[in-house]
Amino acid sequence: MRYFVHIGYNGLQYNGWQKQATVMNVQGVIEKSLSQIFKTTIAINGCGRTDAQVHASQFFFHMDLEESWDFDLIFRLNKLLPLNIAVYDVIPMEGLPHARFDAVQRSYDYFLHTYKDPFLNGLSSYYLLDGLNWDEMKAAVALLPLYKDYRAFCTHPDKYEHTLCYVRSASLMVDDKREKLRFQISSNRFLGKMIRIIMGQLLKIGKGILSVDEFESHLISKKTPELITPAHPQGLYLSKVTYPYLDLPPRTDFSAILQKASDTNWKKA
Template sequence: MRYFAHISYNGLTYNGWQKQAKVQNVQGVIENALTQIFKKPVFINGCGRTDAQVHASQFFFHFDLEDQWDFDLIFRLNKILPMNIAVYDIIPMEGTPHARFDAVQRSYDYFLHTYKDPFLNGLSSYYLLQDLRLDQMKAAVDLLPKYKDYRAFCTSPDKYEHTLCYVRSASLLIDEKAEKMRFRISSNRFLGKMIRIIMGQLLKIGKGQLSVEEFESHLITRQTPELILPAHPQGLYLSKVTYPYLDLAPRVDFSAVLQKQQDITWKAI
């Protein structure tokens, strides 16, 4: 029987989702917990591969087990797993759906703050910046759904069969004091460090180091910028994963610090 697990995690202390030897990773920690519970190796497949220190407020993985269990698996997993990984649902699935390949849309949120705040450390990226050209950043963000090929904004584009990404929406929001920023983007797929590279380019635009026209030229020509500076990883969250047969609301709102009264404090630029 195949099962989908609905989870979230704070990725700050992990070297990404994917299992790797000799480094701390989310996949390995969860597999070890399942193996401990069922007394036999259990392997899982995740819906994506978040980078080191990147968070997921919604994430799915699937695993296969022949035998039914007669205990509360969610309770046991949450008891064994560290506090930075939480399991919300375990859903039996018909057939062999795939957590990664069946996903039709993924959404990410990138948070940054422009003043020093110890309570946002690790939850949002800190950039000591003033007087960002928000209107120009917004103009660049509005271009994203108009283009399909993101070869210019990823690492190692030649490793992919293609670099097409169907960005369905993108927006930029700020808080009341314009001290916190939130970049939201949804697409069928994302390339390596694509969102952090785009965010890095947006910050260049905000600082007056890059024009909107230059930003768009990379989308048109598909030529990689000479100098790529991806934004810090700590502000990035995988926030929503959607399947044709499964569309669950996230169980967490990133953090109370970032999301408190979100409908009041966050406003579109």
């Protein structure tokens, strides 16, 4: 029987989702816990591959189990897993759906703050900046759904069969004090470090180093900028994963400081 498991994790202490032999990773920690519970080797397949120190407020993986169980699996997993990984739902699925290949849309949030705040450390990216040109940054963000080829905003485009990404929405918001930024983007797929590269380019626009026309020229020409400066990973969250047969609401309380308590304060830049 195939099961989809709905989880969230704080990625600060991990070298990304994907299992690697020599470094701490989310997939390996979960597989170890599942194998301990069921006393047999359990392999899982995730819906994506988040980078080192990147978070996921909504993430799915699938696993195949031959036998049912007569205990509270969610309770046992949450008790066994470290505090930075949480299991929300275990969902039996018909057939053999795939957590990664069947996803039709993924959404990400990028949070940034421009003042030193110890309570945001590791949850949002800290940039000591003042006087960002929000209007220019907003104009650049508005261009994103108009283009489909994101070859220019990828670290290793040649490793992909193609670099087409159908960005369905993108927005930039700031809080009332104009000290916190929230960038949201949704697409059918994303390329390596694509969101962090875009965020890095937006910061250059905000600081007046890069113009909106120059930003758009890379989308038009598909040529990688001479200098790529990806934004810090700590502010990036995979926040929503959608399937044709499964569309669960995210756990919006994943960070009360950043999202839930601030939803009434966020305004379009």
